[in-house]
């Protein structure tokens with residue numbers, strides 16, 4: 001997302017169409033997509049932003065503060081799965097989020113999906129970044145550099161699984177590095 005302003009514009013449009021107020025971001029880095037979300041949602045909107053790498057978040061934090069949107073962000077320094085599980089321990093959190101953006105470890109995308117499908121409301125959207133994995137999903141494995149192979153396989157499996165998930169409808173958008181917008185339908 002950081003390298004893809006077109007995907008960012010689309011995400012901002014969707015946040016506005018949803019009137020999103022309560023959101024989650026998994027994978028923050030220096031906060032490009034986080035700032036975009038924080039600037040787009042209303043003054044009383046909230047983002048739970050999760051990343052184990054607080055040092056990168058702190059690089060972007062002065063820009064978030066300068067933009068006057070820090071109050072919307074609850075940054076949690078942690079891998080995302082235990083945080084999502086903790087949120088789900090309280091059943092009143094189920095179906096309360098409008099939007100989630102997932103841009104982290106590709107081998108956990110399905111684990112994130114199983115949790116976020118409970119957390120977003122029916123009609124809510126979960127957006128998954130890097131679903132083209134730099135084009136590697138379309139290459140035979142032998143042409144893929146070794147360090148990219150594991151997450152290529154994870155991405156292929158995730159894309160196939162989400163295409164067959166009757167709880168959601170999806171739009172596979174081939175801008176940036178490929179974003180799957182996934183709308184909860186039941």
Ligand SMILES: C[S@@+](CC[C@H](N)C(=O)[O-])C[C@H]1O[C@@H](n2cnc3c(N)ncnc32)[C@H](O)[C@@H]1O
Nearest residue numbers: 001002027028029032033051053079080103104
């Ligand atoms: C591509 S960057 C995120 C970029 C950001 N969304 C943007 O568009 O500016 C991926 C981030 O995922 C984080 N990450 C990796 N494993 C994670 C995990 N298990 N839980 C949460 N975040 C994780 C990394 O620390 C890294 O900051």
